[in-house]
Amino acid sequence: MASLASAVAMAMRVPRSCPRAAFGDRRSSLLVALSLTAASKTRQGIERLFADSIKQLDSSLARVSQARNMEEALMTVPDLETIPYRVISRHYGYEIRQVESYLVAETSMPGKKGFEFFGSSQAFNTIATYIFGKNTKQQEMAMTTPVLVKNESIKLEMTTPVVSTQEAEDEWKMAFVMPSSYTEETLPTPEDSSVTIRRVPAALMAVTSFSGLVSDEEVRKREEKMRQSIKLDGKVRVKPGARVEVAQYNPPFTPPMFRRNEVALEVEEIQD
Structure with a gap:
């Protein structure tokens, strides 16, 4: 001027x-x-x-x-704090990461699918209100990435003499990664009892990335393909009982082709 x-x-x-x-x-x-x-x-x-x-x-x-392909090269990630990890090895279609321990605020999602609009929106808003001040300290916390969605279905054995199958009672959960500046002691307590704080232990994870919109069917296909690829790895295998976890890194207004999504499974080293 x-x-x-x-x-x-x-x-x-x-x-x-x-x-x-x-x-x-x-x-x-x-x-x-x-x-x-x-x-x-x-x-x-x-x-x-x-x-x-x-x-x-x-x-x-x-x-x-x-990047392993053009799809991955176009993916974008917001400049926000994220889950700490280091890449152990890279393979066609997936990579093995050593993920450090981190804190999450999580809540259950209504519905039998993990990516229904109503259930996802309700769970997202519940946790968002917590980090924006609906907590015992009325404290607003920084946004992080990604948003995590996991199916924690409980397997129920059928015990009748005629049937011997397994049925799953779907229980989907959504979680926000908490800023690393907090500990269990310093993190504000949620006012909404449906939001819980949990420490995720360090783990060895197999992760595959993809762009576009996330759906239950897309996650199922990506998980199955990665499971088949891991069988040929020779050094790691999917940990028994491991459940798929989905990470979404971008805000809703991001064009689908630039979004980064990940499907992850916990693995373990194969002992000779």
Whole structure:
């Protein structure tokens, strides 16, 4: 603003002895000054845009260099704190990660499917109100990524003489990762009793990534494909009783092709 004011002031300086016709020159000078200032502002804007584009390009190139395919290269992740892990090995279609322990706030999801709109929205809003201040400290916490969804179905054995099958009582849960600056002692207690705080232990996880919208059928296909691939690994196997966990990294307004979703299964090393 200071440079604009200076330019205008300079343009408006016309000696009092100048005839009225000088006002035309003065007006022309003012237009020139405004044009030059606008051009300067535009140049600055272009320079900032260029710098931001370079940063985005660097980020994209780094992502492409680590991606296994174009789908993964296009996936984006918000600049938020996330689950701490390190990659142990990378394979076609999945990778093995050593995931560190972390805290979550979780709640049960209504419905028999994990990705129904009503159930997902209700669970999301329940936990969101907790981190936005509905807690014993009325404290707002930072957003993190991803949002986790897990099927914790309880297997029930049938004991009749005629039938010997298993049935599953679906119990889906959604969880938000808590900021690492908190511990169990310092994390505010939820006012809503349906929200619970839990520490997830460190684990070895097999993870596959995909873009697009998440559905129960898509998760089932990704899980089955990864299970089959892990059987050929030779070094790890799916841990008995492991249940699939789905991570969604992006806000709802992110175009499907740029979303990052993950399906994860706990694995264990094969002992010789």
